[in-house]
Amino acid sequence: MANFNIDSKQKSTFDAIVIGSGISGGWAAKELCDKGLKTLVLERGRDVQHVVDYPTTMMEPWEFEHLNQIPKALEDENPIASKCYAFNEDAQHFFVKDKEHPYIQEEPFLWIRGYQVGGKSLMWARGTQRWSRFDFEGPARDGFDNHWPITYQDLAPWYSHVEYFAGVSGNKDGLEQLPDGDFLPPHEQSCVEKHFTDQMAKYYKGSRPVIIGRCAHLTEPREIHYKQGRAKCQHRNLCQRGCPYGGYFSSNSSTLPWAKMTGNLTMRPDSVVHSIIYDEKLGKAKGVKVIDRNTKEEMEFYAKIIFVNASTVNTNLILLNSKSARFPNGLGNDSGVLGKYMHFHNFQTGMTAEYEGMKESKPEGIRPNGSYIPRFRNVFKQDTPNFLRGYAAGFSASRGIQLNQEGFGTELKDHLLEKKYGNWTVSSHFMGETIPKKTNYVQLDKKLTDAWGVPLARLHVLKDENDRKMEQDYHEQMTEMLTLAGFTNIKINNRKFFQPGLDIHEMGGVHMGADPKTSMLNKWNQLHHCKNVFVTDGASMTSNSTQNPSLTYMALTARAANYAVSELKKKNL
Numbered sequence: 001m002a003n004f005n006i007d008s009k010q011k012s013t014f015d016a017i018v019i020g021s022g023i024s025g026g027w028a029a030k031e032l033c034d035k036g037l038k039t040l041v042l043e044r045g046r047d048v049q050h051v052v053d054y055p056t057t058m059m060e061p062w063e064f065e066h067l068n069q070i071p072k073a074l075e076d077e078n079p080i081a082s083k084c085y086a087f088n089e090d091a092q093h094f095f096v097k098d099k100e101h102p103y104i105q106e107e108p109f110l111w112i113r114g115y116q117v118g119g120k121s122l123m124w125a126r127g128t129q130r131w132s133r134f135d136f137e138g139p140a141r142d143g144f145d146n147h148w149p150i151t152y153q154d155l156a157p158w159y160s161h162v163e164y165f166a167g168v169s170g171n172k173d174g175l176e177q178l179p180d181g182d183f184l185p186p187h188e189q190s191c192v193e194k195h196f197t198d199q200m201a202k203y204y205k206g207s208r209p210v211i212i213g214r215c216a217h218l219t220e221p222r223e224i225h226y227k228q229g230r231a232k233c234q235h236r237n238l239c240q241r242g243c244p245y246g247g248y249f250s251s252n253s254s255t256l257p258w259a260k261m262t263g264n265l266t267m268r269p270d271s272v273v274h275s276i277i278y279d280e281k282l283g284k285a286k287g288v289k290v291i292d293r294n295t296k297e298e299m300e301f302y303a304k305i306i307f308v309n310a311s312t313v314n315t316n317l318i319l320l321n322s323k324s325a326r327f328p329n330g331l332g333n334d335s336g337v338l339g340k341y342m343h344f345h346n347f348q349t350g351m352t353a354e355y356e357g358m359k360e361s362k363p364e365g366i367r368p369n370g371s372y373i374p375r376f377r378n379v380f381k382q383d384t385p386n387f388l389r390g391y392a393a394g395f396s397a398s399r400g401i402q403l404n405q406e407g408f409g410t411e412l413k414d415h416l417l418e419k420k421y422g423n424w425t426v427s428s429h430f431m432g433e434t435i436p437k438k439t440n441y442v443q444l445d446k447k448l449t450d451a452w453g454v455p456l457a458r459l460h461v462l463k464d465e466n467d468r469k470m471e472q473d474y475h476e477q478m479t480e481m482l483t484l485a486g487f488t489n490i491k492i493n494n495r496k497f498f499q500p501g502l503d504i505h506e507m508g509g510v511h512m513g514a515d516p517k518t519s520m521l522n523k524w525n526q527l528h529h530c531k532n533v534f535v536t537d538g539a540s541m542t543s544n545s546t547q548n549p550s551l552t553y554m555a556l557t558a559r560a561a562n563y564a565v566s567e568l569k570k571k572n573l
Helices: 004-011 023-034 072-077 133-142 152-166 191-204 223-227 251-261 312-321 409-417 465-484 550-569
Strands: 013-019 039-042 265-268 271-279 284-292 298-308 340-343 349-355 371-373 391-402 420-433 441-449 455-460 488-494 507-509 530-535
Touching (some): 023 039, 191 391, 191 420, 420 465
Parallel strands (some): 013 298
Antiparallel strands (some): 391 420
16 A cells, blocks of 8 residues: 655655745746756746736737726825736736735835746836846945955856856946946937947047946847747737747746746746745754645645745745744844845936937837936045945937917817927936945734735835935936026926835845854855855845846755756765
């Protein structure tokens, strides 16, 4: 007679488990499956299959009941999610609804989430810049927070690895503070953006470059992209709906299908991870405790290595909730820093202006990105006396149509058909680097739990005086730059609603570091005190630079996964 307990455990045992299927989780699955490991991917949300589960992707504007606007009742029910730029009628189904997944805000923190296969990779903004050596060296230089255990040179080949596979468009700009990558052809700047670029080169002699943004779009697919089943970006700029062409990178269109093709992937959606199971005798993790999202059934899955890629806050919660006799304060938390040193990107301000020139030109077509102003403050040295680190900025130009609504009947129709363009308008958004602080943290609530028995998150994340001084410097410098370029009607756009979290770049809490006494992860994204558990999403970030972070998550994940496989083969895990 078969031993059914043994049979059941065998069916629940894999070489590797990946928690989360977003940008970093997808990469972990792809790399581990490519190397022959039988890999289970656990996703707490519903299944979303590429193309077939993008219900609005081909809809025309008039086919939406509310013309792509969110009804007031739905907005009122979702005061957090509805503040996200992509939370419209065409994509709201990819966002977590506020009532269904509560959390506690000790200070205002707008936690934007996407619980489905693919996570937020379906609706991310696709900015993909490499970090430079200055970003990894920053904490050591100014001494304010924890230091990185890796350098740019450690990550550079992995940046190339993920850029080649994902597809990143950009220009070879030759900037030390923003290294070039393995790029597909770039998008084109508008004539006014080119004018601004030229003027900045003239007045600042190359010290304040303006470039076309780098983004994860297939402007000219390679063979590797066709093998993934992807095609050229159609420039529809409807990316948040899910792209049926696979024109931009997502887990759903790229890494997860690739992992599936190996025959080594098992995907399990609707799986809420409760905790990681630590084996006291073996001195390492042996598996994961899961609650079925629909049935609430408890189950366990086992593996030799575990990658935690649940997104920053949830990754912290899982580790904090993974308690044992050995780790009473959370898995691997001998240092006591788990959940602390949270950080984010400050998007709370911007600038607008007008340009009265180039009226012979008008914008045509749609582009999925804009221009970009890399960090120019405190890059090569500390050149500002009143704040640490720096900021980057977006920059774009457009020219709106002025409608003549005078008259009635045929006269009104004729007027509405006339396209009269106004002045060019330009806008810039600020993206400031915040400094990780012990006082910015996520904790488990001691009483309240969610529908699956997992303690709710308590978030305490605040801006500080350094952030405010940086904003002021941006206002002053951008005003000078816009003025020199001949722009007028320059205005500051302070977005008071843009609280921490709405940047969707939250990081930290399980940060990397060389010293086990002050950090959670070593240089391989491996828990110092539980060697077969790896964390490679935003939770692992020691600091946050001024660049968008997703490309760095991907590179860290690919690097760690290949190291984990190597160590597994050596029987070190």
